[in-house]
Amino acid sequence: MISEFDLIAKYFKRPAARADLGVGDDCALLRQTTGMQTAISTDMLVSGTHFFPDTDPEQLGHKALAVNLSDLAAMGATPTACTLAVAMQAPDESWIAAFAKGILTLADRYQCELIGGDTTRGPLNICITVFGQIPAGQALRRDGAKAGDDIWISGTIGDARLALAHLRQELILPEDQFQQVLPRLQKPVPRVELGIALRNIAHAALDLSDGLLGDLGHILDASHAGAAINTDDLPISSILRQQDEKWRLQCTLGGGDDYELCFTAPVEKREQVLEAARLSHTPVTRIGSIDPQPGIRLYNAAGPLARTGIHSFDHFATPEK
Ligand code: ADP
Ligand code: MG
Secondary structure, rough: OOOHHHHHHHOOOOOOOOOEEEEEEEOEEEOHHHHOOEEEEEEEEEEOOOOOOOOOOHHHHHHHHHHHHHHHHHHHHHHEEEEEEEEEOOOOHHHHHHHHHHHHHHHHHHEEEEEEEEOOOOOEEEEEEEEEEEOOOEEEHHHHOOOOOOOEEOOOOOEEEEEEEHHHHOOOOOOOOOOOOOHHHHHOOOEEEEEEOOOEEEEEEEEOOOOHHHHHHHHHHHOOOOOEEHHHHHOHHHHHHOOOHHHHHHHHHHHOOOOOOOEEEEEHHHHHHHHHHHHHHOOOEEEEEEOOOOEEEEEOOOOEEOOOOOOOOOOOOOOOO
């Protein structure tokens, strides 16, 4: 059986490119850039909780890094480096090769260098820490939303939850539709370019990992504000549009795993937001506005909407229904 050190050398060690020192010593060394802040985020993926144990390893590697890059995107940070801590049962080399490929392909796309980590035996568990850079003071924090701001989201939301609903047999999609929404669950695209383009434009931002209502709630709590959302304006795929209203609302408002950005920006900067979207080749949609009154008010063309029964994801709350 391959040893721990051979495994690291074979699959995870590559010559340091941007880092001064990468995999192989007790610590990696990163150079500091004057005038920049370092953005740091960690996300853990636990088998059976965040993914099915038989998930394709290449997609799993991609997703493990993508959800971390998404946090950098939400901050407006440029990725620089990452570390990988992984626990697994007896090393299956073909599994590890595919897993490493998933991570490193995405890492290369964003020049996010794998600079270290830890490898140990145990129940399958993946923990990645990412490092990014941002000009000091320009990070898109959660506490900057102002009354009157527009609320925007990137891309479309809800398809990841729709794919999960099919996998859980909560509903059955035609096979071709399932195949179209499945990548939204398994291979999320971090909106790194949009986050960077929104520096000095957005007042507040986060990525949608647990569902719009809950995640937007974090911006509102941090910013001491409320919001009104027009559910008719929520950007959804043609596939989700075909579902009944209950599922449309559950997937868009309560569904997680979309990894789109939700951000606020002043009304005067609408043109700049659209320009940032064009530059980053990322569609954006205005879905509502920030107001001073706490809470989230939902409405559509017919009038106000009750939000009964829709919950965002919370590991320690009662299971989502
Ligand atoms: P130590 O015992 O000193 O912490 P390790 O034996 O755990 O060192 O790791 C040896 C080197 O390999 C270190 O540079 C560490 O950062 C790196 N490393 C270990 N596991 C991984 C991994 N899964 N991915 C990338 N680098 C790793
Ligand atoms: Mg170690």
